[in-house]
Every structure is written in structure tokens, then in C-alpha cells.
Amino acid sequence: MLMEELIDNGSLGNIRKSRRAPKSCIQCYKRKVKCNKNTPCDVCIRKGTAHVCAREPVMVGGILMNESSLPISDGSTERIPESVYEKEIECLKRKVTDLEELVTRLSRDKEGVGTNTKGSENRHTDPVKRADRDLYSVTVNMLTRGLVRGSYDDEALEFKRDEWIYEHDKIIRFTDNSAKPIKFPDNVDVVTKPFSEIWNYWLRLVQYLTKEQSYVLISFSLARLSVLAGVIDTDAFWEEHDRFWNTSGPKHLLFEYDRSTDQYIWMSLWYALLCAGIYHGDESLQQTLGLDDDMMDKFPRIFLGSSLECLYRGRFMTFPKVTSVQTIIVMHLCGHAFGGSHLMNCLLSTAINLARFHNMDTIEKSGDDLEIGKKIWWNLVSLDWSDTHGRHAIIPKGSFTTGLPNAYRNGKMTVDCHYLLFRATAAQIKRNYYFEDKVERTTLNLEMLKQADLELKLLAMRTEIDFRDKLPQNSESELVQYLIRCTISCEILEVNRMMSTFMTNEEWSLKCSPECLRYAMDIVRLYTDEEVPFRFKKMSIVPENVINASVFIMVDSLMRPLKDKQFRNCVELIQRVMGILGSYKQAMRPAIRGIFVLGRLLELMRRRQGDNAGFSFNDVGLDKHLESIRSLPLPFGNHVIPLVPEPTVEDGPDGYANAILDTLDDQDWKAFLNSVDDLVMTYDIGLARDMTS
Template identity: 25%
Template structure:
């Protein structure tokens, strides 16, 4: 290609110039990074031909030297004002020269950009995202943080502790792929199983891989039915789950995960969340999730850019693996987004802002390579086709509604003691309620009815019930400020109708669950346990206020359904701290409800209930606490409530 002739060098990259978009003028530039075109990001070769620039350089050489001295002294004094690149401060000699020449003054130090100071600051901090700038190999940039530690290199060829036998590990990973991977959807199980075959007899060079292995095995042992575990020769599951969980956390720290950022460390935290709440590790996992978000941002998972045709790929990675890795990164990032946004109703804050990432939602595709990739691109399935991604993608859409609700509520302003302000807040609640129900109605049919198609996998048979419970929980959360008021203040009657109706629907649905392996797996999920308890609390309060709402619902039926839910979670108390505390909470509420039939002046004291819940922890070690959903959903009101 013929070199273009121009009066000045080109600072923008060729890709941005052709597309007429703004360029950061660094190589690779941020626009190319967002589009996945780092490898092709380069400046156009230009032959500078202007003699006037040479004359200008000669005439202003002495002035430039003088001005550089002034700049150096200003830097030392830390008093120099910010300077736009291409527009340096001019000395008197330069001002005089500018009257004689029409061309702009070239920068004293070329290619300095507005963000250079920040870049240099983070470079001095050793930030990995900055250290990767300028590396033309995207694969190297993505894996730079995965360099094995000295300890890993020393033990690379040594054996490692699988905790279970190789055959048991293979069976557990296979069970996880078939029955549990949909819960988190952050690990491409076919790829991980291949890696296990490579590492099973030799120490992996990456400690974070070990932490992910232990997390996957831990999650599988926890959720698997006892019948399946006994067939593998694994009887003492509770002790094994705790040992695997501890080993995963230990491996994370041995991998120095907070300083050495890897995708596997982020995946480990996402997988561990499935068991952490049930093991009474809610405080730890919430902090780890925050660390995972910052780590993923360091790895630029939030800036993957829109899906497009594959223009280039790393030379040392196949097209298929590149596409798989990209989907895994998208799934992992959106898992973190969902966890962050679904906690908004309980924390009234969030870490991830919708305007600050451009990673699209994961595509609805199969996970086996034969069906996942076709003609060098992801074979996208219609949303009505069930894949491992279907469940999580629907939750992502719900999480977006929760984020929008928070944003709209903040825009409406704090209501204070104003009735108008409270009604403005309630209008936003009604909007969120409508949006959530609309999202549920728009879900594929396999999330709303029993599955009969032979194409649907056998293990997640309860997915439609789990999705209904999840929707009910989100409706409860957006109505959280008005739930108790709705039983006595008719201005908020819709809250009562909406929450009570969907709570009834959920518990009646659970009554129809069969006693099989899939149902027992579902009842071990921390989300299912939390959602069932939330529905039971709502139904119990409905029963308490039955005399004031005789025409709206049957109080005796509310009481019956609440006790059905209580019995549903009772078997889970053996392995779940959420079930133990939730059961004690419901028992305390049932006692208060019973006392209402004896005295119309019974007192509802939150401190007494908390003491009752804490008593169930006496037989267990550690400081147990309610799951965040239960701690905040219903108890945001005055301590004493008189039923008179």
C-alpha cells in the first residue's frame, strides 16, 4: 500500500479513522479493545512532507528548550495547570513565532494524552490492567495475571489432594455438568473436564484452578441426592462439604487471588456462593463477591463489547476456544451483575452501574462444542429452546428491572413524612410489580408449566417452580416497605393482594412436588429455601391480620399454607443454616399467631424473635446470622407491634 503524504503524523489508529469514531490515540486504543480488535490496531504510516514544520522547528528550538525548563520547574513545584495535548503553554518567543506561521505549534512531547497522568499513576501502582496496555497479543493480556506463583512452579510436577478418588471426582463433575451447572452457568464444564483429565495425576500450575475444582466438587456434594452420593461411596456428606469448602477458600488465598487476578478465581467465588449461605458464610461471600467484581473489571470482563463477526483471534487460540472463552467471560460478568443488582432492595446501593459496562448478555446456546459452534460462530438458539443459559438469562432480565426500580425511586426522591412523597414511592413500587409480572409472563413456556418434551433434561424438573419462587421473592422485595402497612391501610391494598396471591401460588405448587432426586436437589438450593421462608412469613402475617381482611382471603388457609412451607424446609435443617434459622423464625411467628386467639392485646417484639432464632445456633459452631433477604425483608419497622 502506498504511504500517504501529509504535513503531520497521524495520532488516531487506522480503524477509528476509517469508521470516523473518536480514538484514544493509544495503541491499542480503547475503542479497538472494546471491539476486540486489539491485534489490528495501528496508526497509518504517513510521510511528513511539510517544509514549514521543519522551518518552525528550527526557529522555535531555542524557545522550546527554554519552555521545557519552565515546565520541568513547574512539575517540581507541582503547580502546573492541566494541559490539553497538542496545546502546550506558549512562551513569549513562541507567541511571536505564531504571528509569522499559521500552522499550530507541535507538542513539545508528542503523543501525550489527557489520561496520561492517571495511566502513569496506576502504572506506578502496578495495576495489571495498565501493565497489559500495549500488548498486541490479546490472549497474553487476558492471561498475564495467571502467571503461576513460585510455590506453584516448585510443585508443578507433584501430586495434589483430590480429597475424593479420581473415579468419584469424575462422577461428581459429570453430575455437576448434567444437573447443577445451570445454577451458576459460569464454568464451561466440557472444557473443565478436559482440564481435569490433564491435571488429575500432576499438580496444576495454577492454584486458582485448584480452588475452582474444590468449589465445583463442594457444590456437587452439597446439592446431590443422598442416593447418588451413596452409589459413589460418599456417605458422610456434611463433613465432606465443609472440608471441600475450606480447601477451596484456602486455595484461593494460596493463589494470592486479590493480587494475582485470574478468571478462575472469579469463577470460584461465583460457584462457592451456591453453598456459602447455607454454610453460614454470608458475610465472607459478600466480601468475596465485591472482590470478584473488582477482579473482573481488572480483567476487563465488563468491556467485552457487542457480539460481532470474528475479525481476528489470538494466534495461539483456536476459533472455537476463543468463542467459548468469550461466552464464559460474558456469563461470569453477568452473574456478578445479577448478584449485585438483586441485592439492591436489601442494601439500597449497588457496585455496578448500568452505564459503565458494555458486555452483552450471554447468548442462548448449548455447551457441547458440536452444537455450540457452527461455521466459526456461536450457534444461537431461540429463547424458547432450553439451554443451560436459559435460567440465568431470565434472571438477568429481572435484575435489570430491580436496578431500574432503584434508579426511578432515587429520582422520585426520599418521601420523608410527606403523604405525597410516600405515594410517589408507592407508584414506583406498582411500576416494578407490573414489570416483574410482565417479565414472568414473557418467559418461555418451560418456566411456566410442567415439562413434557423429551428434549428437556431430566434433572432440573423443578425449574418452573424455582422460577415462580424467584419471581415471588422479587415481588416481595419491591413491596417490602408496604407489606405490613398493607394489612391495615387500604391505600396499599394492592401490595397485600399481590404478595399474598403469589405466596399462595408458590406453596400450593410445592405441595405437588414429587419425592424424587430432582426435588430433593432443588430443596437444597439456598435461594429456594430463602424464597419459601419469605412466602411463609407473608402468609403468617396475613393469618395474623385475618380479622381485618375477612372479605379478602381465608385466614385459616393462609395459616395452613404457611405450615406446609414450614414442613417443607424442615428436612433441610440438617445441612442448611438458613433452614435452621428460618424454621425457628416461623415457629416463633406461629406462637405469636396462636396467642392472638387467647388475647387480643398480644405484643409483637422483634427482639424476642431474634433471641428465639439465635437459640437454634447453640448446637452449632460459629456466629450464625439470617440470610440478608430474611434479615431485611420484613423487619424494617418498629420493634413493638400491638395487635389490638
Template identity: 20%
Template sequence: MKIKSRPSLACIPCTIRKVKCDKTIPCKNCIKRKTTHECRRRNLVPSPELPESNTDTESNLFNNRQIVHYLYSLKLLTYGRAQIKGLVPVDDLLKYNRWDQYMNQFPTLINKLTPALSRKICECACNYTTFIHQGVVNELFLKDHDNFWEVHVSKNPACLNHTSNNTLKTKSSKDYYYWMSLLYANLSTGMYFGVHEIQSDLTYTEAELSEFSAIFFRASLDCLFRAGALEHADVRCIQVFCVLSMGLHALGSTYLHKSLLRISVEAAKNLGLDQLQPDSAPDYQSEVLKRLFYSLMIIDSLSNYPKRYIADFSTPLPSIISSDVLLEKVIPGPLTFPEACKNDEIAGIMYERMMVELAQLKHESYEKPTATELVSCLERMKVLRSKLDTYFGSEGFSPGDKSIAQYAKYLLFSSITRERLEIGIRLQSLVGTQDWAKQYRPQCLEVATQLLFHSTSTGIPAFYNRYWIVAQHLIYACLFVLLDMLLFKSEDDKYKLESVKRTFPTIKKLQSYFTVKIGFAIIEKLCYLVSKVRLDHLENETLEAISLREFLKEMEIANPYSSKLSRNRIVPDITESQYLRFGNETSHPNSTDGDFAPTEGDPLTDAENGFNVTSAMLDDKGWYEFLDFFFGGESAATMSDI
């Protein structure tokens, strides 16, 4: 590459847009467009102090793209928000979104449900997930659960099925549907996370068991909408969303996740949850609302970046108290750590408070995305992670330890480490590849390796690997390690590749997630190509090297200035029915009968078939079609929407 004596100080986005740049990083134009994480200059002068780069592939593969752009592309690719026509239609991918097709199975599952089994499933949901979502107070929810079975279901079994006529609806349909939505949500979550613990007590067939969580998830949504959650603000809507959030990416979709989050945030604002006043002493009403609000804030901040739905708020953090204090059974006393976290409720509150701090740091890093601010956030996250032993103890993970303190520490380590990795990678765009490679690349490799081993080591609570956040952390770390292998030569490349492959069994367990299914297919293919090009030292013109170049070129979809992709058709063609649609396409009455021919077979009738469909997406034709649809047009490819 020819090196200019006076390299341009204008940033790349301004150069491409052909607008005047003030030549600062980030520049005013990028700040105004909210794309400061893209603002960077071209790196034309190589430094002899850099780690040895893979000069035989770097220029051809990366085309001056930085690692952060591929990671943004990974997020876009794995978020299946739209139909992929001709490949994997969303209606088939998210098959449980068709409630009318699965409600016939719902009565069968309901009829086999007993008070004891229902209680056990809900206990699993409460014991393993409430500290994450804070949607219910365990003791009070289980008390209402038992009362519902004893007082109502025992006299009128029909009230357990919300689709049947029963007397509870006539008393207050809104209250009935909100209660059933919350009950179904806990049954769905409890079965999803605790199926291996309660399987011996189940009377369901294997087929029924595989569909239980998804069907009750959909039933919960059905009740939520019937209760009027779209029409008025009600705290119960927020409670249901918090419980459902544990399985939204597996049993629903990322689009549904964001839609319900938006509804819940608006409800919280209308109810004043974002402007609660400090209390002189813990009060049940305010404490429950504070826990709910910050649960929303965590979800919002970690998933909606660079912009979140929640703006300014003044609600104080939840008090560090046990459920006995919350329910006014005892008077609060002084706390010492880590002994205090032996109480599960206190451990859960500490988890929420530390996640709030992490979420706020991530939000600040996008509000002021300068190198100085990112380095500051990086250091504060490092301090935050160092507090894990202080609050939760220094003991290692043990399968026999069922305490919330262990689970909280495990998930916090994963979340904090992942956010540290992201900020470290983003610094490449701000300080330049030369300084980044010397100062921040070693830290990025260290935390990426920690993520890979953290979720695959022995003695951890394995069922938390079913939590969608953990799988995304693994995929994120895998992609970084593989891209780093292409950028820089290393004597331990073989070890890095083995570390990536070690995560495959864990990731495969979550193939029901669309985000994980696509993410794993990307990682698996990239892993194979990188191993051939890097470890087998194949030449640039071999089939694998060419395929790798094309693969990475296609993954440059985070580029908002690409003009080669066309806008996909959003409304039907003028020759087709615009509003009366059945199936993928519906023609006008004068069309031939062949136009209405049904598609034989369901491409997602089982997990194996679904995986084959996903694999097909990653061949050359599949990728181009996928990218052309997903990122065609101006509005679909703006980094500010990521």
C-alpha cells in the same frame, strides 16, 4: 385512638428527626438519606372499605409499623454477620471457618477419592448447578478434570492435596492453586447437591460424608487466597466464586458471601467485563466473559439492595447458543421455543437472561422507589413470569425429568414470585394501608400462597430446596402470611396457618444454614403465638398475647431511630489484651488463671445441639441480648445498609 381533623402531611422519619419535610412521598430528605422505602405518613383515619382489621390487637401489636419493616428486620436477624456474645458465637456457629482445625481430616477425604468418584461428583455439580452460576463450561472443565487425574495425579498423587509438597507447585504455584480451588469448589458443590444420587458409590463413613462439602469448601477458599486472588485481578477468581456461591450461605457465611462478591466485582471491573463490546457473531472468549459478568450482576442485584456494587455497565447479554456452537463445533441456526430449551445449555442461558431481567427490575425499584415505579416493576415481573411456559414449556414437574428446562422454570418461578411479593408489600408504605389493603393485599396473599405451595408440592426437584435462595423465599412468605393474619381477620385463617406449617419440613432440611436456622426459629415461635391469639381467640392479657406483643416489639429493630439500644463493645476493655487474644477474651498477664478457663463442650457438635442453641436465642433474655448487640448504636441500625 383520637383522630385529628388535620393530620400531619409530614413523613414519619422527618417528624422523628425533627427536620422540615417537603410533605411529598417520598420526600427529598428520605431520598437524600436513601431511605425512601420508609417514607410514609401516619394513617389516622380508618376506612370502612378496608378488610375487617383485628382492632383488638392491631394498635398494641404493630404500633403503626408496617409489614415491610418486619420483613427488613427478618433479613437483618437472619444475616449472622457478627458475634453474638454469650449466646451463639460466630466461631462456633460457623465452625468450618477454622481451616487449621479441619485440615487434619482433609488428607483422609483426599486419599479415598478415586478418579471415577471425583468425576461423578463433579458431573453432579456441572449437571445441576452450572446453569445457575455459569462459572465453568461443563465440557471443558470435565476434560481438564480427566486430564489432571490421568497426566498428573497418576504419576504424583501428592498433587491432589494442595497442602503437600508436589512438583506442580514449582511449575506455577498461581496456576496450581487456582486449578485446585476450582476443583475443590466443584467437589464441594457436587457433593452438597448430589449426595443422594452418588451415595451408593461412596466409600466415606457417615461422619466423613457429613463434613465433605464443608471441608472441600474451606480447602477451595484456602487455595483461592494462596493463588493471590486478593492481590491481582484474575478471571479464575470470578469463576471460583460463581461455583462457591451455590453453597456460600450453608458452608460459609453471609459476610464471606459479600466479601468474595466485592472482590469478584472489582476483578470484573479491572478486567473490563462490565464494558464488553457487542460481537457480530458468537465468540468463545466474549461469550464466556458475558456469562460470568451477568452471573455476578444477578447475585449482586438480588442480595445487595438498595445499593449494589456494580454501577453502570454496557456488556451485552450472552447469546442464546448451545455449547456445540460455543465450542465452534456447529454453526448456529434459528431457534424456536420451547423446543430450543430441550437443549440444556440453551435452557441455562435463558435462565440467566431472565434472572438478569428480574435483577434489573429489582434494582430499578430501589433506584426510583415511587409508587408509580413499583407498580410498573410489579406489572413487568408479572409479564416476565408469564413467559416461563413460552420458553420452558407448560408441562408439570416430573421427578423423572432431569432436564435443565424443568429446573430453570422451577427456580425462576420461585425467584420472580418472591420479588413480586416484596414489591407488593413495599407499596403499603407508599400508598397507605387503606389503599394497599384494597388494591395490593389480595395480590400479596396470592403470591405468598403460591410460594408456600410451590416449594412443598410433589414432583419437584427436591434437591433444589437445598439452594439457599429457596429457603429464604419460604421464610419470607411465611412471615408475611402470619403478620397479615394479625392485621386482618379472615375466615380462612386456619387454612393460612396450615399452609405455613406445611413448609416446616422443607425448611428444617436446611438447618445447617445460619440464616435458615434463625429464620425458622422466628417463624416457628410466631406461628405458635399467632395460632393461640388468632385461632384460640385468647384475650389481650393472656401470657401468649403478651408474649406476642413483646415479640413483635422486639422485631421492630429495623427502626433506625431507636435510642433504647446501646452500642456493643467492639474493641476489648482497656483492662484486657487488645491484640494478643486467644479464645473469647484474653486478659493481661496479671489476671488470675481462672480468666483463661476453657469452655467445656462445643455447643454445635451436632445439628440437634445447634438447634437448641438457636431456640434459646428466642427466649426473652436471648432476644434482648441479641438485639442489643446486633442493632446497638447508630451505625448498626441504618436502613440504608440493609
């Protein structure tokens, strides 16, 4: 349509003037949802409104833009190609097909889990089928991840805009008034875009971190957290930090790429230290920074996301740098709390490859200039060999020659080096004797477990002597002692629990069960001790260890009858654990998962204790317990847990349910715990926290 025609028919008066032409369609702009900028767009196709999808025509500098979207003179719209309707019909057919499949599947599974008949046993024999039929996790995962097409309505997400605006106004109120506002690029809509996407909203928040706040956080991180890793040259980092703040230019991430690779990689380490500092900070640090509880929860995730963004902008896998490895190690100090184990596993694998590129696995000589490289490598080895959650070891045994770092500095043993040596030794013991590796699987036997138990106890004795005679006594020394005690107790608990596979029930109950219970109670009581500083309990390994110990205590109480007083003491102890797990200011994934698991098991304990005073776990099969678990109320509806077959003679000399290891680690119990793990890992962390509050 020409300009003369617009003037003649009077349509020009209805066209607004603007400095730029909208790229989003009118419908998406009104609903404030993301548009893929095609005509018709994906959103309109999904909603069945592709025939009216159009961009708003505007006048830009006297030129008519988006002219093809103008209405023609007879009041109708321009003819939409038939291909548009074909896409829309195809999308609707997919929706109907997916919904029919979901309804059929739910109906079939509901019929298949009613009673424990012979037919149902056959249906649940295959572990793959059993995992696939776990409606509790599969259904929630499908809904959460949006695998059912069309299950989300874009209009339901509009509330987030108001939330972002509210949070943005709030952060402006408590930050320094002298902080300069953000200058967005010209092609960014400063009215809608920063509040329509979470990442852009985070970019706005991070801009308000001042130079003074950065100094406070970095000082805290390097002073307190270096004892946990010790992989950073403090003097060199401070020089770069001063240079960064004293030069002109923006000090934070912007929408465009405006820095070199080296600058982005250094900023990734800087953001990682900020993340670790604010996450592990106490109330005095919070008051110094002037942040409220809400920002203390948001900022660690914002800094972690900024650190990851800087790594990718610096192309850390294309240009291998030592700083990238240091960044990933620092991330492991807090990343599991809200980044998730899968993210940390992927980053750890990349860090190991980067370290090998720099020959950190072949440092055989000694020298002060080589100590950082040794510490970096043995930090990676310790992380790789001590974590078996959803992964296998990346570093094979005997594949490197780097020696252990020196435990002494200027003739004195230091706490950071001692803690690293402890972690390395504990990881070597686990790797040699009881590491559950699916790739380099060795034949596990009772003698290996007994040797591991002995070496762990000797390691605990040597560590206690070192702290008593050779190491200084200060707050950081107390933190390391707490972590060592928690780690040793958890590993000995795991080793003794695994021994049940190679012992009769009577032998294990006599020799190992009291040992397991003693170390489990030690972990839990140490965690609930009010004399222990709360910041000690925020370390990433602590919630996981406490949850493992609590689960053992509760399963142990199900295996044997408890007197009323013992039962009340057990319930009170677990409730105290759950209270501490729910008291973290930052939302922690392990804590959320732990609250959910412990809450359901606690309800099962109460029901069993109330129904049968003399109840013993050995009196019934595992499927009976899953029946009880299935009957418990669920926060997301009554999705069921599949039944399991009755134990057979081939399952073991003393029966399938007579060993504590089978109780915790058999396929069916893992299915229950994994379903809870999948639920929390796939739900938004804020939603999951509301679920458990």
C-alpha cells in the same frame, strides 16, 4: 545445667528420649489445647498458672533440649521473672473488670424494660441505643465470640479430640481400602495436631477422595449445575482434570505449600465444583459415592474450605485470574447455605474487581470465544443487583458496556442461557425501580413500584411462553421453571408489600393485600408440594424466599381475625414448611434461621388465637406484640427484647401499625429479625442445628 551435673545427681534417669523437642508447655500438652509456644504461654497466664509454665526437657540425639525447664537440685523450680506475675495480674484484672461491666449492664437493662412508661420510651428512642440494648443478640454474641475475656475454659473443649478420632476412624471404614494414608511433614505431630484443630482434621478427611469419586462428582456438577451458571469451559476443565490425576504427586491439599499459583487456583475451582456437586446431589449420587448422611453434611463444608484455602494459597487477589472469578460464581450456588452471606458478599466484591481487571465489563463484540466472558460478567451483575441483604450494589448503573450473552446455540435456545437472561432482566428491574441502595438511593414512589410490578408480570408471561414453545422439556428445564416461578412470586410480593407506604390502609388492603397473599401462598404451596423433587428445594434462593413468604402469611393472619378452620389451615401449612426446612441433610443457615423465626411467630399466633378469637393486629400497637414475643420461651434463657415507643401522629396518616410494610420493615421489627440472624450466624452451625431439632 551441664550434662555432668545431671549424671551426678541422678536427674538424667527421669528424662525421656525423643526425636524432637516439645514446643508446647507441659500444662497445654496435658490438656491437649493449643499453646502459643512462649514461656509463659497465654493459656497459663489466663488460667493463673504462669509460675509453673515450662516445657518438658528431653534428650534429642544425645543432646539435652529445653534445659532451662529442668528442676534444680533442691527440688524447687527456677525463678520466674516478676514480669510474668505482672502479666498474670493484669489479665486477671481485665477479667474482673469485664465481668463487673457485664453484670452492671444486665442489671441496668433488666430494670429498663419492665414496663412501657414514659421514661422507658425516652430510653429507647434512639435506634442506636435500642440496637445496643438488644440483650437477646448482644449478650449471646458476646458469649459466642468470646468478647468477655476468660469466659471459655480450654478444658471444656477437650471433648473435640475424641470426636475427631471417632470421625476419622469412621471415614476410614467406608472409604476405599486402597486409598493411600497421608504422609505428614516431619515437623507435624501426627498423634495430636491433626485432631486438635478442625482445619487439620478436614485436611485428613479430604485426602480420602478418590479419582473415581472425583469423576462422579465433577460429571454431576457440570451436567446438572452448569444450567445455573454456565461460566466454565467444560472441555478445557476436563483436560486439566485428566492431567491433574494422571501426573504423579499428591492430589489434595497438604500442610506445606507445594504447588504453583496456577495449580492452586485451578484446584480452587475443582473443590468448588466438588462442593456444589455433593451439596446438590440426590440419594442416587450418595449411594454411588458410598457416603453416609454425616459425610454428606461434612464434605460440602470441607470442600468449600479447601476451595477458599486454595484461593488464598494461589494469591488470587495478587494475581488476578479468570479462574478465580469462575470459582467464586460456583461458590454462590451453595455458599450461602453454610458459608454465610457475609463471606459471599466479600467474595462477590472481589470477583467483580477481578472481572473488571480482565475487561469483562467492556465486551461489546460478539463471538463464541467471548460468550464465556459475557456470562461471567452478567452472572456477577445478577448477583450484585438482586441481593440487598446487608450490602449495597458494587456495580453502578451505566458503568459497563458488556452486552447480554446469546440465548441461542446452534440456532436453538438453551436453558442455561435463558435462565441467565431471566436473572439479568429481573435484576435490572429491581435495580431500576426498587433496589434499596444506601449509596445510590433514588426517590422511591408509587409509580415506580407499579411499573416494577407490571414489568415483573410481563417477564413471567414471556418466560412461560418461551418454555412452552422454544425450550426443551427435561429435568433441568423443570428446575429452572421452578426457580423462575419462585423468584417472580417473591419479587412481586416484595413490590406489593412496599406499596403500602404510599397508600392508605383501606386502599392497600383492597388492591395489594390479596395480591401479596396470593403470591406468598404460591411460594409456600410450591415448596410443600410433594411432587416437586427435593433437590429443587435445596437451591440457595428457595429457603430465603419461602421464609419471607411464610412470615408474610403469619403477619397477615395477625392483622385480621381468622376463623378456626382458617387458623388450623394456616398453622398446618407453616408446620409443613418448618418440617421441610428441618429435613435437609446438610445444615443450612437460612433454614435454621427460618425454623427459629417461624417457630416463635407460630407460638404468638396460637396464643393470640386462643386468648382473643376476634383479635386483630390493628387493635394494638407494635410494642404489644413485642411484649408477647418477649414472653415466649427462648432456647438460651429469658433474654428480653426492648420495648418500643407508642406510635405518634407524625408516623403516618393512618397510624404506625396500619401498614404491612411498617409491620415487617420498621426499625423495631427488624431488630427482632436481626437478633435471630445474628444468633444463628455467630453460633456454630452444628450447635444451632441442635437448638432447632
